[in-house]
Amino acid sequence: MxxxxxxxxxxxxxxxxxxxxxxxxxxxxxxxxxxxxxxxxxxxxxxxxxxxxxxxxxxxxxxxxxxxxxxxxxADVLGSAFSPALIALFARHDEAVIDYLSFRRDMEGLAAERAARLGSDTDLAVINAIFAKMETAHDTQSAEDEATLDAQFHMSIIEASHNVVMLHMMRSMFDLLRGGVFYNRQVMFKQRTTRAALLDQHRAIRDALVNRDATAARAAVESHLSYVERSLVDQQRADRHEDIARQRLDHETES
Missing domain, CATH: 1.10.10.10 (Winged helix-like DNA-binding domain superfamily/Winged helix DNA-binding domain)
Known part of the structure; x- marks a missing residue:
């Protein structure tokens, strides 16, 4: 027996x-x-x-x-997610930023879909509370607070998806983001129109989750991160153009 x-x-x-x-x-x-x-x-x-x-x-x-x-x-159990050499490589190449955002779009879209279906009422209350803080930070025009709350908002959705493997994997990704490896999130809050657009996008995500509309939640996350990608590509292009313009100005001044 x-x-x-x-x-x-x-x-x-x-x-x-x-x-x-x-x-x-x-x-x-x-x-x-x-x-x-x-x-x-x-x-x-x-x-x-x-x-x-x-x-x-x-x-x-x-x-x-x-x-x-x-x-x-x-313990810092996330420290081994990426080797120091790979982190440095990410930081030196712009294409890593696009791949990073593409990865986040796929993972966070899935997380939002799961959160709408599987998240508890308390999970959704946490997401709603963080968004309320985002609105306050927006009104006070605190770019640093907005950036911090932006990360908290996205992590709260991943936590509400109740997948522990996704949770720890994405937390390690956000740790790299906080360290400025992929991009400085505060760049996204430089212009008032961009700040307002980002807040509206987060509101759309929040609304879809509160309404437990899994399809709309995933679409809202994917739309938001596509917007972030376009904005960063535009900023990279603008920075390159400014560098070229300064070279021209220096040349004209010297001659």
């Missing part, structure tokens, strides 16, 4: 499983500090020795890291 004795689970194993699930689901994020040992043991309802055993196992697995005098943090 295929039965085996049931062994009671060690408390440390239950703690490991809970922390692993929080990291897997993207709730605990890379670089996030865990509560103190005392607070965490009280929250989990386990003894400190059991908690220490669990933390040590998670550190051995590379999911947690300790910092002397600063506590225990979620």
């Amino acid at each position: 295929p039965f085996r004795p049931v062994n009671p689970e060690k408390l440390s194993s239950a703690v490991i499983r809970q922390i692993e699930e929080l990291i897997l689901r993207g709730i605990l994020r890379p670089g996030e500090r865990l509560p103190s040992e005392r607070e965490l043991s009280e929250r989990l309802g386990v003894s400190r020795p059991s908690l220490r055993d669990a933390i040590a196992s998670l550190q051995d697995a590379g999911l947690l890291a300790s910092r002397a005098g600063a506590g225990v943090y979620v």
Whole structure:
């Protein structure tokens, strides 16, 4: 008979499983500090020795890291997504920007479709709350806040799609974007007309998601990222034209 004795689970194993699930689901994020040992043991309802055993196992697995005098943090598990050499290569070539946006268009279109179908009401409330902050940032004309909220808005859609592989993959992509590897998102907010257009595009995405219209949500995301691509290509062309014009001006001035 295929039965085996049931062994009671060690408390440390239950703690490991809970922390692993929080990291897997993207709730605990890379670089996030865990509560103190005392607070965490009280929250989990386990003894400190059991908690220490669990933390040590998670550190051995590379999911947690300790910092002397600063506590225990979620390890930078996304750091290995791209090698430093490949990141530098991306940064040197404009074609990587277009491929990046094409990849995002495909992945985020799918994520929006899934979020409209599978996202909970709370997921959609988070997306709506972030968009409300985007409207406020737009009114105050804070390009830095708009750029930060732009990334949060898109990540909230991916989180609402409830696919953990897509979540961690796209989070690593957005980390590169935040580092300016592909492009500086604040370039998109230079002109008032562009800023207004981008806000309207995000509103269309939000509305489709709130209405749980999966087809419209995907189309709105794809339209938005196509607009971003065209705008960046236009900016690259304008920068090249300006460089040529300055060369001509320098030549005329010298002669």
